[in-house]
Amino acid sequence: MRGMTKQELQPDQKKEQENVQPPQSELEELIRKEPTLAEEILEAYRKLEKARDILHTAGNIGVGETPNEVLVEKRAYRLLHYQQMVSKTARTPILIVYALINRSYVLDLQPDKSWIRSLLSQGFDVYLIDWKTPTAADKYVSFDDYVNCYIDDCVEAVLKKNKVEKLTLHGYCMGGTMSTMYTALHQEKIRNLAVIAPVIDGQKDFTVIGNLAKNMDVDKMLQVVGNLQSEQLYALYVTLKPFKQGINKYLNLLQNVDNEQFVGNFLRLEKWLYDTPPIAGETFRQWISDIYQKNLLVKNEMKLSDKIVDLSTIKVPLLNIIADEDHLVSPQCSAPLNDVVSSTDKRLMRFHTGHVGLIASLYSQNNVLPKVGQWLIARSQ
Amino acid sequence: MVENDNTENAQQFMQEQVNNAFEFWSSKLKLPTIGPTYAFSKDFSSFANDFVTLGKAMIELKSNMDSYWSLLSAAYTRAMRNTAEQAPMQLATKEDYENYRRAAIEAFEDTFTDLFTSSEFSQVYGKLLGSQLNVSRVVQSIVEKNFKMLNLPTRSEVDDILKDIVELKRTVRDMKRSVDARNDQARIAT
Known part of the structure; x- marks a missing residue:
């Protein structure tokens, strides 16, 4: 029918055509715009080539560009202090404790999706613990070292710099778990505890990670492998949304290869996803064995050095931020924190997004951060 | 379950065969443990033991790897069947291809996520990881012996x-x- 002109149609057909078909000029326009198979193949090839070039330069894209100074630098971490963007309205500084998985710049991925920039623009004084890559010599570094030594040193440095007695401890993912442990042990230095998707009740983690953790022989891993290497983490990542994120995202890149904004967002996230340092062996052993397999943290039986981490002793204001679509930490695994602490001022915020979407997306900027900022500012004077 | 039992029986059978072979050759190659052959006898039996342990670990790894791949292969078959049920029957237009892609991604995602969150996969994955570590441990033990010889x-x-x-x-x-x-x-x- 496509090649037939109006004159070639029978009168009754013509009438029918006029009723259902667009006008002749529009039809011709459509026919003219329809690309041939050869043109489509050429276009697909061009997109493929462009996508290949883009992926080759992925590592060069800028991330974590909010101005900051290094306040303290040690072998295990750097304590970053971000420059004020507006006049300070909150008296209590915020110390962000990042996770030990991948890099901290996901909290400052790009200006319009930066968790840190948003807090700065709301008048907070923001510090961040940027963990360095553990080496083979850090095999026996444990949560005791991270919590009672590294985080404690950073807390002391921030308190001294701001000449205050307490701060807001703000942790993301595994950093949320460590912040909770720290607060249970050193509450006198904490004004507020604000955690994002912390792992608290390992038995209620219904994600792939929680499932695989159940049968891992982590004692043997520590003995044979030492630190958990990046390759082992990549092997784990491929089991998380393997087709939607493993294959479909590259097909989406091909389709949107000429959209600069899409490509920029894609590359920044891709860079972060595959920027994976190893995890100190003993810390990983405790993470899997004590928190997931034995579920010691929520039972108040976890020990750091000779001290028991008793979450029921926590009395400071608590904000627990979780994502309904989180495929790395189940919301059911994070939520029990609010039940086990003794704080009277506690709030659970749930958002309809994923683990990374919670902190590095436009959704987070428009829906999560204004509410978090409001909660924090009311308790930071 | 039947498949798992068969795999475990095969693994047990192979281990028995390796043990029998090791015992047979150990008795044939036994050297006096006194006199000039003492040191040689000690080293030889230690290295032979390591290599047999390595063989056992590799058989265990192969068996666990087979169980792992059989789970993945069954999931792949299920995903293909689900795709065929959900995807358009005819691929005539661009939209048909696009719908096929969507249906395939959904079917594969759901099937494999179900697999990865199942307790059966968790057990098989745990065993596979454990047997990989066993192989590495035996290799490390062999290397350590050589390092000792070099006084390192x-x-x-x-x-x-x-x-x-x-x-x-x-x-x-x-x-x-x-x-x-x-x-x-x-x-x-x-």
Whole structure:
């Protein structure tokens, strides 16, 4: 029918055509715009080539560009202090404790999706613990070292710099778990505890990670492998949304290869996803064995050095931020924190997004951060 | 379940065969444990033992790898069947292809996520990881023996030193903190 002109149609057909078909000029326009198979193949090839070039330069894209100074630098971490963007309205500084998985710049991925920039623009004084890559010599570094030594040193440095007695401890993912442990042990230095998707009740983690953790022989891993290497983490990542994120995202890149904004967002996230340092062996052993397999943290039986981490002793204001679509930490695994602490001022915020979407997306900027900022500012004077 | 039982039986059978072969050759090659052949006899039996242990570990790894692939293969078959049920029957237009892609991604995602969150996969994955570590452990033990011959520090010895250093650091940290606390108390008192 496509090649037939109006004159070639029978009168009754013509009438029918006029009723259902667009006008002749529009039809011709459509026919003219329809690309041939050869043109489509050429276009697909061009997109493929462009996508290949883009992926080759992925590592060069800028991330974590909010101005900051290094306040303290040690072998295990750097304590970053971000420059004020507006006049300070909150008296209590915020110390962000990042996770030990991948890099901290996901909290400052790009200006319009930066968790840190948003807090700065709301008048907070923001510090961040940027963990360095553990080496083979850090095999026996444990949560005791991270919590009672590294985080404690950073807390002391921030308190001294701001000449205050307490701060807001703000942790993301595994950093949320460590912040909770720290607060249970050193509450006198904490004004507020604000955690994002912390792992608290390992038995209620219904994600792939929680499932695989159940049968891992982590004692043997520590003995044979030492630190958990990046390759082992990549092997784990491929089991998380393997087709939607493993294959479909590259097909989406091909389709949107000429959209600069899409490509920029894609590359920044891709860079972060595959920027994976190893995890100190003993810390990983405790993470899997004590928190997931034995579920010691929520039972108040976890020990750091000779001290028991008793979450029921926590009395400071608590904000627990979780994502309904989180495929790395189940919301059911994070939520029990609010039940086990003794704080009277506690709030659970749930958002309809994923683990990374919670902190590095436009959704987070428009829906999560204004509410978090409001909660924090009311308790930071 | 039947498949798992068969795999375990095959694994047990292979291990028995390896043990029998090892015992047979050990008795044939036995050397006197006194006199000039003593050292040679000791080293030979130690290395032979390592290689047999390595063989056993590799058989175990192969068997667990087979169980792992059989789960993946069954999931792949299920995903293909689900795709065929959900995707368009005819691929005539661009939209048909697009719908096929969507249906395939959904079917594969759901099927494999179900697999990865199942307790059966968790057990098989745990066994596979464990057997990979067993192979590495035996290889490390062989390498360590060679290092000892060269009078070089072995990995276990370096490990012990690392453990001591971390313990020392913690002790120093605690001592420093208690001294600081005492100084603070003294300052307040004066």
